[in-house]
């Protein structure tokens with residue numbers, strides 16, 4: 444999306460490590476919705492809903508910062524991190540062209556999420572919190588954070604361009620064939636198949652999966668067009684799963 448339009452539709456909420464964190468207006472709608480949905484059950488429930496939103500987006504920010512730090516180290520210019528109700532988006536300029544760079548930038552986000560999950564599991568074990576069965580919206584905080592970050596890590600590793608796993612796949616294919624356009628077409632084909640599976644599965648299980656499937660389907664097409672005009676990109680538009688960001 445165009446820089447000026449993005450700036451108009453989002454507000455800067457913080458600047459950490461020289462990177463602006465911007466919040467899209469739709470994210471504010473999510474916050475209002477959570478407070479409103481929980482207001483009937485008392486202020487403690489509303490507060491707990493808000494704490495959960497903060498926890499979700501702190502997890503997303505750690506994931507995005509991991510992308511940004513590696514991207515910078517490899518010569519990219521980081522514009523900002525945009526928070527959307529479906530997750531975070533690291534906006535990069537001057538994307539490194541080498542497949543090895545794309546591989547490193549893409550893979551580090553999910554690895555950071557899985558690292559957070561390991562820390563949450565360790566905390567849960569130390570403090571005797573129940574980590575099983577999987578839970579996101581209720582139960583011990585250690586368990587919720589562990590499962591949230593497992594979800595963020597694993598879901599983003601799905602080989603569906605433009606998600607992180609799709610970028611990892613494209614970079615691996617490119618390293619094999621030394622041809623970015625062919626690698627992108629192959630990765631795009633796999634992404635579209637996965638998108639159709641997500642949309643079909645989402646109809647039966649979870650509407651957010653439909654939403655993410657459409658995002659992947661359209662995103663794969665724009666990645667294919669983008670290889671024709673290199674130099675722009677975003678590292679891992681990162682829609683987390685349905686549950687991790689849906690209004691409670």
Ligand SMILES: [Zn+2]
Nearest residue numbers: 552607679681
């Ligand atoms: Zn990512």
